[in-house]
Amino acid sequence: MTIKILAFGITRDILGGSSLEMQIPGHTRVADLRATLYAQYPALQKLSTLAIALNTEYASDEELIGEKDEVVLIPPVSGG
Template structure:
């Protein structure tokens, strides 16, 4: 699974894309939902927890935490943005 990173998430993780292996698991099962993916990433990259929000897009649409994901989806982490 390839995850596209933007803004501060790119700075925290240190790259603009992140590959997650098909065999990556949480507890006793594979990562299957957006919630599980976020939890996994926050364990590996604890600085992500400091963000006021972290949206996830799956196939170019914002996704809720219960959205099922698979290795063929295009996933993006979208940090909080500011602008004027």
């Protein structure tokens, strides 16, 4: 299935754009997607944290990704 991944902050720079379409097999967990992204974009592993949201909610690594899910990469945030 094809999913669209939205990227913000430093993840946008690492991916080379604000969105990315990716082919993944059905029954892919968030952890599987994270591993695939780390393999294709090793700079993502250097981030202190990388949250992944599905449909505006933070997702656990065990959650399954559906074809219509909105996937968002959320990098570390700092500010004051």
